[in-house]
Amino acid sequence: MPGLLTETTLSAADRCDRCGAGARVRAVLESGGELLFCRHHANEHQDRLQQMNATIVVDADADAVA
Numbered sequence: 001m002p003g004l005l006t007e008t009t010l011s012a013a014d015r016c017d018r019c020g021a022g023a024r025v026r027a028v029l030e031s032g033g034e035l036l037f038c039r040h041h042a043n044e045h046q047d048r049l050q051q052m053n054a055t056i057v058v059d060a061d062a063d064a065v066a
């Protein structure tokens, strides 16, 4: 697996930064910062994240966690 993609898996311990629900989406900012969102908030902030050129990673395995 490529090095850049080794930390894309979200776990039950990862929580949405906005509401505390199980995180399903990881947004990596150009600044190096990182935000976690549930599906709902990922959709809500998607436009803003794209404006910020954030790299959005959806973790398919997190479905069972949420």
Ligand SMILES: [Zn+2]
Binding pocket: 016, 017, 018, 019, 020, 021, 037, 038, 039, 040, 041
């Ligand atoms: Zn949320």
